[in-house]
């Protein structure tokens with residue numbers, strides 16, 4: 345990451361990591377994608393079953409490819425037949441390790457995520473023994489209120505551009521609090537602390553990742 349953005353990210357990350365640890369999360373700062381990939385793979389025990397969801401940032405650092413190629417049991421919904429995907433998504437809820445991203449983080453160490461189906465939020469809240477969150481520093485907002493606003497008015501409308509539907513955000517780029525079948529904002533989870541301690545592990549990357 346070029347200066348001064350890299351310096352800015354590093355300084356904010358020092359505050360963020362300290363605050364995440366105060367809430368019993370594990371947290372690590374990696375300046376770039378390559379070091380983030382190395383750290384993330386270290387956090388996954390050999391032989392573990394590994395599922396994922398909402399993991400665009402993890403994809404961008406090469407973690408999905410690393411899991412597929414490594415000594416792990418990948419629960420890979422992308423490679424499952426369409427009719428098998430719901431079953432595979434449920435299997436992810438009992439994986440040893442679940443990999444995901446964050447829609448937003450507050451500098452005081454709270455994570456905000458939004459889901460249409462709820463499978464990712466269910467995994468984060470309870471189920472897999474270990475959750476590995478890969479997130480870029482572009483997701484970090486000053487306050488929890490700002491983080492919720494980011495998740496609702498930036499991440500969700502941007503995410504919706506990946507799908508073919510007619511929600512207001514897809515047409516205009518702005519959220520209009522829709523309620524229809526195509527809405528991807530059906531559940532909102534704020535992860536405030538980590539229990540048991542260390543279950544959720546953050547790999548914070550000093551680059552812009554995901555949406």
Ligand code: SF4
Pocket residue numbers: 496500501504511512513514518519520521522523526527528529
């Ligand atoms: S318009 Fe609907 S789908 Fe789009 S961001 Fe708002 S609530 Fe979510």
